[in-house]
Amino acid sequence: MIFNEIYSAYYNTVASILGALTSGKASERELKDIVEKYAFGESALTILPALKEGRWQLMLPDGSTPIEHRPTMPMTLIEKRWLKAISLDKRIKLFGIDLEGLEDIEPLFTSEDYRIYDKYSDGDPYDDEEYIKRFRTILHAIRTGQALKIEMTGRSGETVFRRCIPTRLEYSEKDDKFRMHTSGKRYAYTMNLAKITKCKPYFGESFVPGIKTMPPPVSLTLEITDERNALERVMLHFAHFEKKAESLGKRKYRLHIKYNEEDATEMVIRILSFGSLVRVVSPDSFIDLIREKLKKQQNCGLK
Amino acid sequence: MSSYNELIKNFERIRAYMREFYVYGIKSREDYKSKSARTYDDEKRRMESWLGDHMSYVRTPEGKNVFISIDSRQCDHNPLYNAWKAKSFTDGDITLHFIIFDILHSPLEEHSLSEILSLIDEKYLSGFDEPLVFDESTVRKKLKEYVSLGMIETRRAGKQLLYKRAEDNVALPDARALNFFSEIAPCGVIGSFLLDKTEHEDHPFDFKHHYVTGALDSGVLAMLFEAMRRKSIISVSNMSRKREEPRRTRLIPLRIFISAQNGRQHLLAYQPEFNTIKSFRVDYLSSVKIEEPTPRFDELRRELDVMQTKMWGVNTKRGIRSPDKLERVEFTVRIEEGEEHIVRRLERERRIGTVERISDNEYRFFADVYDTMEMIPWIRTFICRIVKLNFSNRTVENEFKADVKKLYEMYGLTGGEEE
Numbered sequence: 001m002i003f004n005e006i007y008s009a010y011y012n013t014v015a016s017i018l019g020a021l022t023s024g025k026a027s028e029r030e031l032k033d034i035v036e037k038y039a040f041g042e043s044a045l046t047i048l049p050a051l052k053e054g055r056w057q058l059m060l061p062d063g064s065t066p067i068e069h070r071p072t073m074p075m076t077l078i079e080k081r082w083l084k085a086i087s088l089d090k091r092i093k094l095f096g097i098d099l100e101g102l103e104d105i106e107p108l109f110t111s112e113d114y115r116i117y118d119k120y121s122d123g124d125p126y127d128d129e130e131y132i133k134r135f136r137t138i139l140h141a142i143r144t145g146q147a148l149k150i151e152m153t154g155r156s157g158e159t160v161f162r163r164c165i166p167t168r169l170e171y172s173e174k175d176d177k178f179r180m181h182t183s184g185k186r187y188a189y190t191m192n193l194a195k196i197t198k199c200k201p202y203f204g205e206s207f208v209p210g211i212k213t214m215p216p217p218v219s220l221t222l223e224i225t226d227e228r229n230a231l232e233r234v235m236l237h238f239a240h241f242e243k244k245a246e247s248l249g250k251r252k253y254r255l256h257i258k259y260n261e262e263d264a265t266e267m268v269i270r271i272l273s274f275g276s277l278v279r280v281v282s283p284d285s286f287i288d289l290i291r292e293k294l295k296k297q298q299n300c301g302l303k
Numbered sequence: 304m305s306s307y308n309e310l311i312k313n314f315e316r317i318r319a320y321m322r323e324f325y326v327y328g329i330k331s332r333e334d335y336k337s338k339s340a341r342t343y344d345d346e347k348r349r350m351e352s353w354l355g356d357h358m359s360y361v362r363t364p365e366g367k368n369v370f371i372s373i374d375s376r377q378c379d380h381n382p383l384y385n386a387w388k389a390k391s392f393t394d395g396d397i398t399l400h401f402i403i404f405d406i407l408h409s410p411l412e413e414h415s416l417s418e419i420l421s422l423i424d425e426k427y428l429s430g431f432d433e434p435l436v437f438d439e440s441t442v443r444k445k446l447k448e449y450v451s452l453g454m455i456e457t458r459r460a461g462k463q464l465l466y467k468r469a470e471d472n473v474a475l476p477d478a479r480a481l482n483f484f485s486e487i488a489p490c491g492v493i494g495s496f497l498l499d500k501t502e503h504e505d506h507p508f509d510f511k512h513h514y515v516t517g518a519l520d521s522g523v524l525a526m527l528f529e530a531m532r533r534k535s536i537i538s539v540s541n542m543s544r545k546r547e548e549p550r551r552t553r554l555i556p557l558r559i560f561i562s563a564q565n566g567r568q569h570l571l572a573y574q575p576e577f578n579t580i581k582s583f584r585v586d587y588l589s590s591v592k593i594e595e596p597t598p599r600f601d602e603l604r605r606e607l608d609v610m611q612t613k614m615w616g617v618n619t620k621r622g623i624r625s626p627d628k629l630e631r632v633e634f635t636v637r638i639e640e641g642e643e644h645i646v647r648r649l650e651r652e653r654r655i656g657t658v659e660r661i662s663d664n665e666y667r668f669f670a671d672v673y674d675t676m677e678m679i680p681w682i683r684t685f686i687c688r689i690v691k692l693n694f695s696n697r698t699v700e701n702e703f704k705a706d707v708k709k710l711y712e713m714y715g716l717t718g719g720e721e722e
Contacts, residue, residue, distance in 0.1 A: 014401065240374070
């Protein structure tokens, strides 16, 4: 259904090569650059020789092509069906796009066909027109480098003002929330979009934005006892981190993970969720965080 | 002797390898005993070519372990999608593809098969020393394939069938929207195919808690969605941790359950053989064949809707007609001053459960579920403030408490209350 060569990196690369050739001859360097950009690491060994040797009869011996028009491909039905499916997702409103022409297309899936059963229930308000407006202002500002003046609700409910240049939008599927990474005046901030109450372009005095240098990820080493399929569960649970695993024998495994230290609190509870099948081996500072939780639990009087 | 090709004909083998390399990455070449060494080397080389820097190595006493390591927060595009863009083809396939769409370069161009054949020979291939030869049946087959994919339309004029490019009446959406949904929507790889048609160097999004593994199951998932849209029965091969070989089974697929917390995808389906609605891991399913529609689909989906109010995750009751054997799960947490965020946590994470305040600083959670065990990992995340447990499944409650004691021992806390 979707594993088809028409979607392949090779077809895209050849389309781009033929596009270049239809507007005139392309140099060897230009052709190699196209392959490097659109195909895989070893593709240059195949694509250019196949064209030059006439196995794929699309490039004549003199380097021109019998193809007359820049190659384009109509959208396939499954592509339209997928687009129809996302057009039914309420988050599509954030982008202000009109997916016309899909009226008679059957969606590939609807919200009735799948369920994300463990995402948190206090996700961002995607139906709120004001939220949508702010989202678009931020998205535009990221593209143009426009500074913004932000009004938001602080931790204790107070109103906070910020001037900043948004750099990235981060989305968490688990939290179902967007956060904005910014560089601000002197400082850099990360803010939850839902906490922003006002947001407009800032044209006041220019400022040199503070750069948020992401601290390097920190290492964490775990020991896993592979009972009740724990190894697979742990590996899947932490699959989204840069990680390395090794077998210690006797159903014991060691897992090295790199994570952002600002997420330490979350990591502690994620590790505790595996109970005694996962033990933190290092660093000591992280072990202390676990011990602290356990000591508090000992004082809860749970019999 | 066949030579190495970085493209592949069949996705299933690479699906298994990539999963093994990505999820585990703890096996050395010698551990892949069931496969030939050559197969292992070829698959590894392909992945290196597709994934570049995401492939890593570690030397162990057992040998060199190869694994895929992806920090998904640093990737604005799922690298595993590349596997879906590596389908092999013949010299004739690619030549015909570009020639056909050049002949049918606009929806206004309409040609019969014989006209297309003449144009291929006379206009496109005559400049080659040894032109490829395409017979009528090959070209007809290719055109038919493109008709089924929705790229070409046909019209009958008298006895002739005329072919033309399908109208492109759907504009390609903004690349930022495609980028976002290709990462977070089911079957996102299709969005990635569309994204390939755009110039998409600048993406504004990062993704946290982003599980990319599901990409490998996109083919199966697309088939399951299709079956649900058609309200049809499927036959499918189902692997199991307990069995070496997959087993063929018939199911009525009802809904896909996706976890945002570990990326696992399950199919909830009715299994006529056991008269039960149960979950099947999508990564264990393969070779989906859609059979006839069933009149029972709507009734069974309604049944699942009702069951969902008692499901914490994906586990269900035993038989569809058997009475609900529910287990009550209750626990109480104590919060300290300034820990109101814990109450908010309980509220946003409670799913089918209820949270009530029982004193100034104590909150009780309770739920009736089919399977207490499924809730245990979540309840453990409240360790440091659990003051009371009350599970109707006493065995699970006792196991929970014993495990907490084991944790105390593991971290050198000998048990008993600390001052």
